[in-house]
Amino acid sequence: MSLVTDTFEQIFSQEMYLSILQVWPEGQIIDVEDGRLAGVLLSMRRSATQGRILVMAVEPQRRGSGIGSALLRAFLQQCAREGLMSVVLEVRVSNQRAREFYRRHGFREEGHLAKYYPDDEDATVMTRNVV
Numbered sequence: 001m002s003l004v005t006d007t008f009e010q011i012f013s014q015e016m017y018l019s020i021l022q023v024w025p026e027g028q029i030i031d032v033e034d035g036r037l038a039g040v041l042l043s044m045r046r047s048a049t050q051g052r053i054l055v056m057a058v059e060p061q062r063r064g065s066g067i068g069s070a071l072l073r074a075f076l077q078q079c080a081r082e083g084l085m086s087v088v089l090e091v092r093v094s095n096q097r098a099r100e101f102y103r104r105h106g107f108r109e110e111g112h113l114a115k116y117y118p119d120d121e122d123a124t125v126m127t128r129n130v131v
C-alpha cells in the first residue's frame with residue numbers, strides 16, 4: 001500500500017487491496033529484493049478474456065533495472081495460463097515514461113478517456129494481446 005501511495009499520491013482503500021487479493025490472488029505480482037518489496041503489479045479480470053492492470057509501481061531507486069519488465073512478463077504468463085486473450089490499462093497522458101515502457105512491451109494506444117483522474121487529467125487506454 002505504501003509503495004503505491006508514495007508513487008501515485010493516491011490512496012486506494014485497504015478494502016480494495018483485500019478485495020483484489022481475494023478475487024484474483026494470482027493476478028497480484030510482487031518483486032522482493034533483499035527482503036524488501038521492490039515492485040508491485042495489481043490487476044483484475046475485466047472479463048473472461050481480458051485482464052486489466054490497475055497499477056504498477058517500482059521503488060524509485062530501483063527503477064530502470066528491469067523489475068517492471070519482469071513483473072509484466074510474470075503477469076502476462078499468468079494471463080496466458082488462465083486463457084485470457086488481452087490486457088488493458090489506463091495511464092496518465094502526461095506519464096510519457098510509462099507510456100513508452102508499455103509501448104516497448106507491445107501495448108498499443110487505443111483510446112483516450114477525458115478527465116479520467118480525480119484531478120481531471122485525461123487517460124490513455126493501452127492494450128495488447130496476451131500471446
Ligand SMILES: CC(C)(COP(=O)(O)OP(=O)(O)OC[C@H]1O[C@@H](n2cnc3c(N)ncnc32)[C@H](O)[C@@H]1OP(=O)(O)O)[C@@H](O)C(=O)NCCC(=O)NCCS
Pocket residue numbers: 007054055056057058059062063064065066067068069070091095097098100101
Ligand atoms: C513504469 C515502471 C513500473 C517501470 O518499471 P521499471 O522497473 O522502471 O522498468 P524496467 O527497468 O523494466 O524498464 C525501464 C524502462 O521503463 C521506463 N520508465 C518509466 N518510468 C521510469 C522511471 N521513473 N525511471 C526509470 N525508467 C522508467 C523507461 O522507458 C525505461 O526505459 P530505459 O531503461 O530505456 O530508460 C516504473 O518506472 C515506475 O514505478 N514508475 C512510476 C509509476 C508509474 O508510472 N507506473 C505506471 C503507470 S500505472
